[in-house]
Amino acid sequence: MKKPLQITVNGEIRQFFAEPYCSLLDALRDELLLTGTKKGCDEGDCGACTVLLNGQAVTSCLVLAHSAHDSQVTTVEGLADHQKLHPVQQAFVDHGGLQCGFCTPGLIMSAVGLLQENPNPTEEEVRFAIGGNLCRCTGYNKVVEAILAAAQAMQNKLKA
Numbered sequence: 001m002k003k004p005l006q007i008t009v010n011g012e013i014r015q016f017f018a019e020p021y022c023s024l025l026d027a028l029r030d031e032l033l034l035t036g037t038k039k040g041c042d043e044g045d046c047g048a049c050t051v052l053l054n055g056q057a058v059t060s061c062l063v064l065a066h067s068a069h070d071s072q073v074t075t076v077e078g079l080a081d082h083q084k085l086h087p088v089q090q091a092f093v094d095h096g097g098l099q100c101g102f103c104t105p106g107l108i109m110s111a112v113g114l115l116q117e118n119p120n121p122t123e124e125e126v127r128f129a130i131g132g133n134l135c136r137c138t139g140y141n142k143v144v145e146a147i148l149a150a151a152q153a154m155q156n157k158l159k160a
Ligand code: FES
Pocket: 038, 039, 040, 041, 042, 043, 044, 045, 046, 047, 048, 049, 050, 059, 060, 061, 062
């Protein structure tokens, strides 16, 4: 039987009902209609479902929605500032960090989570942070290039 819960998603308090076994991924996509977060493997292996839960990147298919009760969740829909893309999103566009795009929301959320914790990562740290995000198209180099460029752009903005 569905039970009530409350999660702050992209800064907005959302109250809804979900089955006790419902994953955070399914709650976001099916209850809140936030389909930017992708469902790939549904078992923690591909990273397509990555969101920030209280600031930490998590695979939302492995989190029960009810365990996120009273938490803060950020999805890819919550990154842009009105019409202006988040620097990580912009860098993916500028550096060709995507092809089919299925993995992209998850990769971007992993990158945003990394840059919140470590604003100036090395290439190795970037590769480690996205190690759980599978991409069949890009070969990863342009993704890494994009994340390093985003880090630089965010640093420059802070200094400006
Ligand atoms: S859908 Fe969650 S890790 Fe693949």
